Amino acid sequence: MHIHKPVLKIGEVAFFSLLIGALNLIFMDNPGFFQGFFNPYPALALVVSLLYGKSYGFLSLACSTAVIALLLPPISGLLHPEPAVHYSEAWEALGKIALLPLGISLLGVYLFGIIRDSFVSRLRKAKTSLKTVSRQKGQLNRQSRALIRVNQELEERINRQQDSITALYTQIQELHSLSLNKALEAILATVRKFSGAQSVSVWEYRAGAKELLLAASLGWEAAGDVATVIPVDQSIEGWVARNNLAFSVKMLIQYENLRKMDSGRNLMTFPIAPGRKMWGVLNIEKMPFLKYNLYTEKILQLIIALAEPALERAIEYDALTRQAETNPFTGLASFSQFYSLLQTELKRTILQQGTLSIIILELANFSALVEEHGRENAYSVLVTMIEKLKSLSQNKASFFHYKAENQLALLFPALDYDGTSLFCLDTLEAINTKTWKLNDQQLHPELVLGYASLGGGQQTAEDLLESAENLLEMQKL
């Protein structure tokens, strides 16, 4: 059964007043406990006013007064008939002694009530503010959980993003390998990534033979009837190469001459002209319909424009090394090719007022490695080292063999003296921190470096080589 709180409190106050009254019957010679040091009636009122407020305190006093004045005299008369005391006399006697304690009690109840009200008010405020804080904390927790989820989702979206600008930058870095095949592979991979093309190819333009030769392809079906040479005159690829214009398949609707040349191979075809000289075309044979749009067209033009400088270098390097002898173990060109390319690069760099550096690397314990593990294994250490350095240089440096078989030369365009010394430090760190193993035996490659940069007194290939060699010799000491 639910009892309303005020009723319960009134009941409690009345009960305790009656209880004290009952106790008072034992001490009938001291009605109202006015004689003595301690009086439970006002004490009860004070406690009640502290616990329940001043109204209940006053009520307690009223109950106590009623008990003392109205209940105690008749009950006392019943219990102790002799000597008979008239009520009015009893009340008069009580009135004389109770007035002061009653006044003090009223004041005490009032003061205790005020103190209690002040505490209650403070408590209520604290409770309200705690509720607000708790509600806000709950809201913040919900928001925080949602934001963590959003953060995770956004992170995943970035993680799975394949056509981001940063991805494009990384892909373009791949082009700087100086290997034409690798550069073309990187272009095709980039095109596939950004256009979603399922089938894409690069064709080399041979103006003299009036034909286009397949240079690289991606996504071609093995079973397909594949032509690797296309005539320049009767093909869209040829039209693109001859006119240095991009082709998009919707142009077939508009132009009769293109319709005649259409072989069903071309969706988008772009000219590749590094150094403003027509080299070939990029052709997309198959791509998703939704990816065939102006945005993709622009992106592909952007990729080709970004790739052209690296492609130009790779084409030059390819032309230079095509006929040259390469090391059978490392696949690198010899010192004479290095020297020839250095001279070409120097001329260009001086003309463009750029920077250029060369680095000579020597594996000092190469002979010992050959003796212990054989020539092929010893060269495999050099190959691993080259791969490491290619990655460290972000494919920007070109690698050659130098004068001795344990020496390599790096041609590093757009790098000054400070940059070169920093790169050499990084190289030494990378080589020395790697665990090298050959036939399950741990190795300790002893790498010595010498370098030189264009500038100051060094303006010719001889100057640079001499300076780098001097530094290399000094390192050995």
Next chain:
Amino acid sequence: MPHSSFDIFRRPADGYRPSTAGSALRALGADLAPREIFIYRATSAKPLDEEPVDLAAIERILSRPDLDVETNIMLINLFQRLVKDPDSEVALFAAESINTIENRYNRSIEKLKRSISPDKESRLARLYYELSLLHEESLSLKKFYLREAFSHLHSLEKSGRLEKEEVALLVHVLLDLNLEDHAEHSLKKYAREEDPYSLLLQAEIAFRRRDFIRVLQVTTELSQHLDDLDEAGRLVLATWLEI
């Protein structure tokens, strides 16, 4: 010197250095790292397949069991590249990861086959189609999964329960199987008139057939539904109608 957000780089603390946005957020909550670390980490996420590949990040993403198909496709492409890595541990990790993704699909398929879910056939078709997308490099596997997807869509077709999404899936499955005529027939049979998405599918079929005049016709029709088109649809219109 006044406090700067870049102090975390200038004066790196000796204590805990969170390496992911999630751990940075937890560290921030526990007062173990400044908020700049979290901001930096959260805004420095990069595509997973970007070189140099971050194997720890890949492992973290792979550990989430509910990856969407785009992420799975990207991961599979990445792992197929990493399988050829000269470092045998990396190659092994890549091979195991490919298995993990495929097993997740296989488990889902097996679970669905045992279930009595009303959309069982539709979900199975979608899972098989996703598997075909994961095997872009292996033509025979791709075709096998496409045929599996088709068989489940065909069951739906027979029971007359092909909805808009399933029709689109059916068209894509048939197009990937180089069955353009069949795709067009299915689209005509089930597509609703004047539905921009159906028009887009019609244009796609015409594009695959190299019938560019038809593509132009359909996109002209599609231009009347400009407001109902999403970004990809608008790009199609912009390309073909140059609007």
